[in-house]
Structures are given as structure tokens and as C-alpha cells.
Amino acid sequence: MIAAGPSLPIVRVQDLRKTFVLRGPWPWSPTREVEALKGVDLELSVGQVLAVVGQSGSGKTTLSRIVLGLEEPSSGEVWLEGRRWDGLSEAERQPRRVHFQYVPQDAMSALDPQQTAAEHVAETLRVLRGRSRAQAREEADALLERLGLATRRDALPRQMSGGEQRRVTLARVLALDPHLVVADEPTSGLDPKRREEVLEDLVGNLPRDAACILVTHDMATARAWCTHAMVMLDGWVIESFDPRTAEPRHPYSRLLFDPWSAPLPSGSLATVGCPFHPDCPFAVDACQTVMPALEPRSGHRVACHAIHALPEPRTATL
């Protein structure tokens, strides 16, 4: 097998924008436009794991849905494995979809209440991989064993713990040898120990030629499992860095990663300029009018006018 070179990104997203038009309850109600994404760039290569971090409503889920082709962008481009992905018809997308898999947030409602763990995985292999019944069962058992679920193969979703349910949804995705896995808060509501187990199963068992996008709230997750982190605020990417070696620098990112480090923001985001400027202790005049660009062009990138005034981050200790 020839491994894809580092030059070919699995995901490339350019200047992605998405505007939702919200309608009122009646035909004559005024419509309201919400800009969920305001120009997002992203590149992800083989072996990279990206943490997309942000508050509720910052556009994380919209971004992951567009990358998976579940939503059309208003403008911008999405390229998956070097081929254009946005704007295709469903018939054109269908044959490639199997490579780009999604791990849902709510495992319980994503699983069939009447199927056992092994049946979930075997059915996926039969339908999407064309395996025979016996072969699918064998492969499903092997995969469940690898994920430490061998003793739970005949359990129904309601007989499993929250962590086990999530690991079954992971097994189902990993069975397909995906090239890209997008996981939307795969660990929400789990305690720290089970969170580790789920992430170990996901990141530790990713195929060698795959990349992964983890939508998460949790800084510890980003630090321990991800090679890149991207902080989103109100549809903008405000910081992009390597969480294994660097600490976040943007005042908002620091608050997000350590919410007790500073006074709690009022929660009101500005519509003009940098959304965080009303609560930002470092705000300068420019922050009120212009949204800063991500600088510099590579490495640890921060979108902040006051970048030079920010205190030096501590180096991450691992």
C-alpha cells in the first residue's frame, strides 16, 4: 500500500461561509439571517487529529456538517482527498461517503435498541462493505475484542453503560476503515476515566491513513489526543495551534480552556469588530471596528489586534 504523501491533505476547506435564514412562525413573519461561519480555512493531512473547540453556537457543528456534506456552504470550497466535495449531488457523493464517517454525540439514540453490539457492527460491514454474513460476524467480533468489548458483544444498548454505547458507535465507524472521522463531542457527559477510554478507542484505533476532527469542549482532551487545535468564536477561527506543545494565547481561548482564570465574561458578543472585545481586558480601538486576521501565516496563529500586548503563555507541561 502506498501511503498518501503529506502533500495531499484529506480535508481542505477554503474561506467557508454559511448563512442560515431563520423564518418566523408565519409566512409573513420577518426572516432573520444568522452567519454561522464567517470565512473558515482548514487543512488536515493523514495522521492529524484536529480539535475544534468553542462555545455552543460558535459554528463547530455547522463546520463539521459541511465537511461531511450534510449541509451546503453559502460560499467557499471543500476538498476531500484532493477532489471537490461541496456542490455535488447526492448521487455523486454517495460512493465516497463511506470513507468519511461521523460519530454522533448522543450514542443512545444513534443505536438500534433491538440490536446487540455485534449486530450493529456486522450490519454495517454487510451493507456498506458487502461482506457475507459469516465474514461480517467474524470481523465484528475481532473489532469488538480490539476495543475491549468482547464480553459485551450480545448486549443491547440499554444494557450497556454510556461509555460502552459510545464505543459501539466507534466500532461501527472504525469497521469501515474510514479516511476521515468527524466526532461531535464523543465524550460529553462521561466522567474523566470513561472519557479517556472512549478517546483511546477512537484515536488509538484510527487507520494509519486517516485523519480525525474532534469537536470538543474539553481542553484536556485536546492536549492529550490532538495534533492541532482550532478555537472558534461566533463563526470565526480566532486561534490555531498545536495543543501538545503550546498554550492558547488569545484572551478568549485562554478563558475557554481555563474558565476560572479570569472574570466571567458578560456573554454578549459584539456584532462589529472582534466579537470578544466588550469583555476583553486587552482591547484596543481597532478591536471595535475590524475583525483581525489570523497571524502569522503558519505555526501558532492568533487573530488578535493586541497580540503583542498579550502575556506570554506558559509552555505546556506534559
Added chain:
Amino acid sequence: MPGEPLVELRGLTVRTRSRTLVSDIDVDVRAGQVTALVGPSGVGKSLTARCLMGLVDVDPGLAGGSLRYPGLEADRDWYRDHLGGGRSEMQRLARETSALRGSFFTYAPQVAASALNPGRTIGRQVVLAMARRTPPVEDPGREVRGLLAEVGLAPRTAGSLPQELSGGQCQRAALAVAIAPHPSVVVADEPETGLDPILRRGIIELLVRVCRDRGCGLLLISHHEDTVTRIADIVVRFGTPEGIDA
């Protein structure tokens, strides 16, 4: 009075037929203070909180322990006649304590959006919760506005249905419902689940501030160690589930 004991749970031990769920747990709740129950899932945090309210829904249930509410009846041990009595005794205990739930104790739910009644306005739900108060409230409208202001919601929220509010607003509304009966103890079972870190801190701080201002005890169930160490006055740590298997 701050620091006054409201709940004294001693040596709580609960068994099913095959294993011990919690063993020898002590919990104190004091006026104006925060008691936190911390530990991984499945170690009996929620079970302990329910037992503390007189709800033991396992069979045979209580195997040991005593429960006192010093502010109510100083000498009464609510568990005394029910220890080792099996399901019927547990149901009797639940009936004896039922008048306390919703007035002495209230509950701030885990996922507020699904705990609120989707068919009733926020104002109506707060009014219904106030009905447990004695003496009855004279001007419910003003009281509702006051409670909503206390949790940081605009007065017009009273006319909204839960679906019209965001997740954080629902959490605030649920807290308003929880404090409406003027409880002595608020039990909050992982109120921060599913919220992002900033919203989580906001809700926890609100919960703590409201309870301290009102002088009620807060029993907080959480698995966020960083939250708990910052705000709790009393911390009860639970071991791993393997550790308590009988």
C-alpha cells in the same frame, strides 16, 4: 443562620440482593454552604443524594445508617424504623418524607430543557412551584419577576415556553423553579452537563451565589474536580465502583 446543620447523613449503606451499592457514607449539608459529591459515574453519587431525600428505590435497600434533619425535628432519625426492611419499608420511608420534597428539598435538574414542562410558560411553572410555600404567596406576579431577576432572566421570560429559550436560559429558568418554594436544601445533579466551559462556570457560580444569598444548603453532584475544589465547603469523595463491590 449560615453553617447551621440542615442534613446529617451518617454511615449510609445501601444493598441490592447481590451487592453493596454504597457503604458507610457520611454527608453533611449546612445552611449557606456547598456540599459536593464527587466521583466517576456508577459509584452511587445520585443514589446517595436520593437516599438523603428519603428516596431509596432499591431492594432490599437501606442496610445501615441514620438520617437527621436537625432544622426540622432535632431528634428524629428518619431511617430508624426502616433499616433492613426491604421494598415495602423503603416505600413507607418515601411516603413519610414526600411532603419534604418540593418544599424542604428542591431539585435542580441535569438537563433543564427536558425537565421543564414544554407546554407551560416559565412563569406558570414558577407559580406552580411556589404553591408549596407556607404562608401562601400574596402577589405571585411580583414574586415571579423577582425570582427571574435573581437568576438573571428578563421579566418577559415569564411568558415564554421552554422551547423559545436557549440551553443556558433553560438552566436559569429551572433554577428559578428550584428556589421558588424557598427550600432549605437544593440538590443539583450535574447541572453543568452538556454546557460549554464558560456557560458551565456561569451556571455553577449562579447556583452557588443564589444558594448562599438565600442561606440554603447546596448539594452538588459533579465529576468536574476543578469546579468542586473551587466552590465546595464540604467535599465527599466516592471511590471506584470496583472498590465497593461486596
